[in-house]
Amino acid sequence: MFKAILTALVYGYTIIIMLGMGASIDIDVPAEIKKSPKAILCGVASQYLFMPLITFGLICAFDLGDTEALSLMLCGMSPGGVTSTFFTYVSRANVTLSLLMTTCSTFLALGMMPLLIFVYVRPPLVDDNAPKMNYLAIVVTLIVATTPAVLGWRLRRTREGAGKATETWATRVGAVLLVAACVLALLGVPSAITPSAFAVMALMCPVGFLLGYGFAKVVxxxxxxxxxxxxxxxxxxxxxxxxxIAIQTFKGQALDKAIATIAVFGIFTVAFGLLWSGILRFACAAPPEDEKAPEKPPFDDQSPVVITA
Structure with a gap:
């Protein structure tokens, strides 16, 4: 019963929040991508290069057990979501670019996540007794997650009123399902999460923020x-x-611990997102002259953008 309810909440949240994300994109995605392929490629490469590598290094350094290692590795190789776009808005960054990066990374996950699992999920990350990854189940899960985003985007582009309404209710329902899933997950075995796992969670986001920023500046x-x-x-x-994906991988108590670990990492993500966006917002409170000037391409400032929190 626990697994059935948790599965329904996790999949329900993922499908509805991705539908809302798609419905929030009121831009011609292919046309906008053509305007600035370099910036988008930088963001997507940073997402799939640094975070898996950072996560792998931290897990090995802190010598996590198989369940925690796999759970956090799945988090580290997952694409960005609507949360990143919200914090982009709060930090006074480029929301249109964030939407495009999130869209691209989400659909590239169909190929990138199975590839990253093949590359990283092996010793020393886990031993030979670790749960085996079902690649077919992973691909099916990703298709289930990405299809609503396409439907939401097409709805917004063809029927704007219906798209706006979908974005509104999907955001609200998705938030309720997310809270319910986190509460249920934390009623599992949160006390069994090791101090080492908490340390890895505390380092993943800050290191990712800094490397992503430096990568964009240097490259x-x-x-x-x-x-x-x-x-x-x-x-x-x-x-x-x-x-x-964890629901398709773990069984019994390992599943309880995996979902609790992922839920706690989600809380860490929101906390560090708030902190980092606050730092960036404070840092650009008095923007330099080149940022006060009208933005140059890659993106047209007149492009309508809708924020989904």
Whole structure:
């Protein structure tokens, strides 16, 4: 019964929040991507390069057990979500760019997550007795997660009123399901989470934020707003997808512990997102002259953008 309810909540949250994310995108995604492929590629590469590598290194350094290691590795290789876009808005970064990066990383997850699992899920991360990853189940889970985003985007582009309404109710219902899933998960075995796992969770987001920011600055010479956006997209993951995959991987008490670990990491993500966006917002309280000037391409400031928290 516990697994059935938790599965329904996790999948329900993931599907509805992705539908809301898609319905919030009131831009022509292919056209906007063509305007600035370099910036978007930088963000997506940072997402799938740094976070899995950071997570792998921290797990090995703190010598986590198989269940915690796999749970956090799934989080580290998951794409960005609507949370990153919200914190991008709070930090005064480029919201349109964030939406595009989130969209691209979400659909690339269909190929990238199975590839990253193949690369990282092996010794020394886990031993030979660790739960085996079901690649077919992972792909099916990702399809289930990404399809609503496409439907939401098409609805917003073809029927704007219906798209706005969908975004509103999906955000509210998704938030309720997320809270319910976290509460149920934390009623599992949160006390069994080791101090080492808490240490890894406490380091993942901050290190991701800093490396994402530096990567954008060094590789493409990004301006401050673009670098802040890449930073948010790198350090914040869509934990709902990680939870859905965990349900297909773990059994019994291991599943309880995995979901509790992912739920706690989600709380860490929100906490550090608030902290980092506050730091960035304070840092750009008096923006330099080049940021006060009208933005140049890649993105047109007249493009309508809707924020989904």
């Amino acid at each position: 493409i010479g990004a301006d401050a707003k673009t670098a802040r956006t890449v930073s948010m997209e790198t350090g914040i993951q869509q934990v709902g997808i990680a939870g859905a």
